[in-house]
Amino acid sequence: MGFSRAIRRGVHIAVAGTAPIGDDGTTVGQGGVYAQTVRYLDIAEAALKAAGASPGDVVRTRIMLTDVSRWKEAARAHGERFASVRPACTFVEVSRFIDPDWLVEVEIDAVLD
Template identity: 80%
Template sequence: MKHGRQIVSSGSPLEPQIGFSRAVRVGGYVAVAGTAPIGDDGSTVAPGSVYGQTVRCLDIAERALQEAGASVEDVVRTRIMLTDVTQWKEAARAHGERFAAVRPVCTFVEVSRFIEADWLVEVEVDAVLDADSH
């Protein structure tokens, strides 16, 4: 970690081009960037399914948390961005399956669209580690 800053990369070629990281950890705070439902092959996972795409976003975010030394149990805030907020219950079902025991603060918001037209949801996650964890 340079100056107490750990950067987690997803390996996306867009990271250096845009100048962002999948996640950044500073001390006990971890922020995971807006995470889209992208498969390992670069394609959109679960086309047409808000639930399936939300699960994929949460899987990617959880992997980034782990690389930063955090876990789902450390999550204090999530943001769920949807292109159709009337579908919030499908995203909420995936969120509830992952965070029922943790119960972070959560915001659902509608956006006009994402970079790829078939992405229906993106997720952001913030975590705080216990003082003993860093």
């Protein structure tokens, strides 16, 4: 497909929308927005680290949900990681993802000092 989980250009890092997929290739936290968001954030944190960044470098997040009425579940997971960082954050509702078991995807932008 020709894409990267994360890409760094100078001081800017973009982490692509990531699905809640476990190491075994299956969906983590089926039916649970909170669990799926936590899994995504684990994957994103590893991608940030590989690019030379940390959660403290995050300046923007975009949280995409198939049911925006469940935003508080994603916000709980987001707050656990970013309460002290306080990046700009947007929640949007989407019609679906590639796999119908996926309830949430997140994109992250970071800037290194």
